[in-house]
Amino acid sequence: MSVIEVKNLSKIFGKNVKQSIELLDEGKKKEEVLKATGATVGVNRATFNVKQGEIFVIMGLSGSGKSTLIRLINRLIEPTEGSVTIDGEDLATMNKENLRRVRREKLSMVFQKFGLFPFRTILENTVYGLEVQGIPKQERLKKAKEALNLVGLGDYIDQYPDQLSGGMQQRVGLARALANDPEVLLMDEAFSALDPLIKKDMQDELIDLQQKMKKTIIFITHDLDEALRLGDRIALMRDGSIVQIGTPEEILVNPANDYVERFVQDVDRSKVLVAENIMRRPETINIDKHGPRVALERMREEGLSGIYIVDSSRNLKGYLTADAASAAIKQDIRDLNQVLNPNVPTVGLDKPMQEIFDLIHDSQIPIAVVEQKKLKGIIIRGSVLAALARESGVQINV
Amino acid sequence: MGCRSMFDQIPQFPISDWIDRAVNWITSTFSFIFNPIRNEFGDFMSWVADLLEQIPAIVIILIVVVGAFFVTGRKFGLATFSLIGLLFVYNQGLWSELIDTFTLVLIASLLSIIIGIPVGILMSKSRIVETIMLPILDLMQTMPAFVYLIPAVAFFSIGMVPGVFASLIFATPPTVRFTNLAIRQVSTEMIEAAEAFGSTGFQRLFKVELPMAKTTIMAGINQTVMLSLSMVVIASMIGAPGLGRPVLSALQRAQAGPGFVAGLSIVILAIIMDRFTQNIYKK
Numbered sequence: 219m220s221v222i223e224v225k226n227l228s229k230i231f232g233k234n235v236k237q238s239i240e241l242l243d244e245g246k247k248k249e250e251v252l253k254a255t256g257a258t259v260g261v262n263r264a265t266f267n268v269k270q271g272e273i274f275v276i277m278g279l280s281g282s283g284k285s286t287l288i289r290l291i292n293r294l295i296e297p298t299e300g301s302v303t304i305d306g307e308d309l310a311t312m313n314k315e316n317l318r319r320v321r322r323e324k325l326s327m328v329f330q331k332f333g334l335f336p337f338r339t340i341l342e343n344t345v346y347g348l349e350v351q352g353i354p355k356q357e358r359l360k361k362a363k364e365a366l367n368l369v370g371l372g373d374y375i376d377q378y379p380d381q382l383s384g385g386m387q388q389r390v391g392l393a394r395a396l397a398n399d400p401e402v403l404l405m406d407e408a409f410s411a412l413d414p415l416i417k418k419d420m421q422d423e424l425i426d427l428q429q430k431m432k433k434t435i436i437f438i439t440h441d442l443d444e445a446l447r448l449g450d451r452i453a454l455m456r457d458g459s460i461v462q463i464g465t466p467e468e469i470l471v472n473p474a475n476d477y478v479e480r481f482v483q484d485v486d487r488s489k490v491l492v493a494e495n496i497m498r499r500p501e502t503i504n505i506d507k508h509g510p511r512v513a514l515e516r517m518r519e520e521g522l523s524g525i526y527i528v529d530s531s532r533n534l535k536g537y538l539t540a541d542a543a544s545a546a547i548k549q550d551i552r553d554l555n556q557v558l559n560p561n562v563p564t565v566g567l568d569k570p571m572q573e574i575f576d577l578i579h580d581s582q583i584p585i586a587v588v589e590q591k592k593l594k595g596i597i598i599r600g601s602v603l604a605a606l607a608r609e610s611g612v613q614i615n616v
Numbered sequence: 617m618g619c620r621s622m623f624d625q626i627p628q629f630p631i632s633d634w635i636d637r638a639v640n641w642i643t644s645t646f647s648f649i650f651n652p653i654r655n656e657f658g659d660f661m662s663w664v665a666d667l668l669e670q671i672p673a674i675v676i677i678l679i680v681v682v683g684a685f686f687v688t689g690r691k692f693g694l695a696t697f698s699l700i701g702l703l704f705v706y707n708q709g710l711w712s713e714l715i716d717t718f719t720l721v722l723i724a725s726l727l728s729i730i731i732g733i734p735v736g737i738l739m740s741k742s743r744i745v746e747t748i749m750l751p752i753l754d755l756m757q758t759m760p761a762f763v764y765l766i767p768a769v770a771f772f773s774i775g776m777v778p779g780v781f782a783s784l785i786f787a788t789p790p791t792v793r794f795t796n797l798a799i800r801q802v803s804t805e806m807i808e809a810a811e812a813f814g815s816t817g818f819q820r821l822f823k824v825e826l827p828m829a830k831t832t833i834m835a836g837i838n839q840t841v842m843l844s845l846s847m848v849v850i851a852s853m854i855g856a857p858g859l860g861r862p863v864l865s866a867l868q869r870a871q872a873g874p875g876f877v878a879g880l881s882i883v884i885l886a887i888i889m890d891r892f893t894q895n896i897y898k899k
């Protein structure tokens with residue numbers, strides 16, 4: 219079920235709005251519109267739905283229109299055209315009073331630069347949303363304290379924002395949004411200002427929170443790692459348009475166009491993950507001890523369609539499929555050397571993950587990670603994504 | 617040459633005549649407002665001044681000194697200065713003049729603030745109001761202060777009340793300007809936060825904009841207080857009591873000594889009031 223439906227949503231900054239919209243309808247690009255009319259296209263006819271309980275990530279380079287898009291959703295920016303509905307109500311055309319009600323009850327925002335009020339304590343900041351709703355004091359303080367406990371700041375309620383570290387301030391921003399108990403959280407680069415370690419903690423926390431509270435979250439980032447870790451679905455933006463929407467796997471494996479592919483690559487190049495980080499412990503058969511029967515038996519036990527074959531010193535010999543093993547048993551072949559496939563895809567321990575993507579895409583069987591011919595681990599498609607999604611899932615070698 | 621003679625042919629526009637008539641008309645038409653203000657408000661101000669004068673000087677001096685100590689964050693500088701300065705004024709026999717001046721400045725500044733902040737808020741919220749107000753504020757501030765004395769006397773006769781009136785016109789602009797500026801300067805980040813949580817216009821103003829703007833507004837108020845103090849000597853020309861009178865009479869009699877002493881007393885009061893208001897807004 220969709221909580222939010224965005225249809226043909228556009229925002230033009232500057233003058234000549236009408237003319238610019240017409241140009242967009244003719245299929246002109248952001249640059250062309252700028253040249254022709256002098257107007258800046260913030261968002262160009264964005265259309266998507268966000269489902270109940272999902273983390274929907276909007277990703278794109280700087281200036282691609284992410285912030286504009288998220289601010290169109292709660293109408294901090296007035297749309298030029300198009301509609302945004304939340305639970306079936308159209309925000310773009312509703313009157314001020316209704317808009318206020320929706321903002322109070324359904325939508326809360328977490329800001330990139332925190333947006334905390336410097337003259338209010340942490341508790342007073344957190345209570346703000348409830349205060350403007352006129353909730354009785356006792357009740358709103360209780361809710362605000364609960365939200366602060368949830369983000370682990372229960373002991374800091376009387377401090378002022380400037381007394382807290384960036385990570386803690388970001389938590390206050392999150393607590394302030396959660397205190398309202400909204401249906402939808404809008405998070406604009408909420409973790410960008412944090413250093414990598416705290417960022418990762420916050421991401422984990424957000425995933426936990428989301429699982430506990432089943433919030434619908436729209437999360438903006440320009441960081442592919444973050445998008446992959448958090449997103450149930452990812453929308454990629456470029457020059458104000460959405461160029462692809464899909465699950466993390468779809469985005470990585472089937473980039474919709476050059477832009478997405480480059481984006482994926484560009485971000486990846488800076489990534490430190492290599493084969494060693496994402497490989498997992500392989501099931502193996504020792505060619506010096508065992509024959510096809512044991513191999514088949516082991517495959518059955520583990521539910522595998524094939525297995526790697528090594529010798530006593532763990533040198534990689536090849537890959538044996540279940541079919542080949544059955545055939546060998548029928549023909550009464552004992553020596554695995556005769557039935558295994560020695561041409562397996564292998565990579566070194568330090569192979570960058572980006573290159574593994576391509577290999578995995580073409581390969582039917584798991585990729586072997588070897589060091590001086592010895593089998594150290596294997597990589598299957600799922601483990602690449604899993605590793606991206608959760609670095610805590612890194613497997614240690616044999 | 618031809619030009620010049622042509623200009624000379626144009627008769628002088630009777631602008632000053634018109635203004636005279638306008639002031640007269642206002643005076644007679646609105647006397648039903650001006651008279652009660654002059655009487656009631658004048659009485660109120662004398663009452664405040666009398667009240668303050670009944671408090672023994674030493675009590676007031678002590679209160680100011682202790683206040684100075686705390687308001688400056690437990691430092692002795694301003695406290696020491698206030699002690700010596702106020703004792704000096706007392707010693708020179710200018711205490712009741714000091715109280716009169718203080719009363720005038722206090723009430724004029726309070727009125728300036730009460731009028732100035734709302735006007736500044738309106739300006740910040742409306743382009744149109746801002747466009748109308750800015751030239752008016754320029755006029756109010758650049759017109760020589762003496763000029764205000766004339767209609768002030770016409771409306772309110774002589775004494776403290778016309779002094780307050782002239783001071784209001786002269787000293788209110790900084791509070792208006794700073795309030796307008798301060799609210800306009802509140803960052804979009806804060807406004808977005810206020811809006812995103814569904815604040816009404818008033819909630820946004822009182823819970824976010826004014827608290828954010830407070831320091832800048834206080835700087836404007838500080839200037840208002842100082843300007844209103846600078847009206848003291850001028851206001852004494854229309855009979856406002858206070859430290860301006862001895863300055864004026866010293867001027868008329870060409871007596872350097874008394875003039876200097878009274879002038880110094882104004883400076884002492886100015887420094888104390890300035891530092892007090894400054895330290896309040898720094899908090």
Ligand SMILES: Nc1ncnc2c1ncn2[C@@H]1O[C@H](COP(=O)(O)OP(=O)(O)OP(=O)(O)O)[C@@H](O)[C@H]1O
Nearest residue numbers: 231258259260279280281282283284285286287440
């Ligand atoms: N208030 C505004 N007036 C005019 N143009 C604007 C305004 N806000 C944004 N833009 C323009 O709209 C486009 C999209 O900006 P936006 O801030 O949404 O990008 P973004 O994807 O959030 O970038 P970043 O990652 O740097 O935050 C940019 O070209 C920007 O210059």
Ligand SMILES: [Mg+2]
Nearest residue numbers: 284285286407
């Ligand atoms: Mg942005």
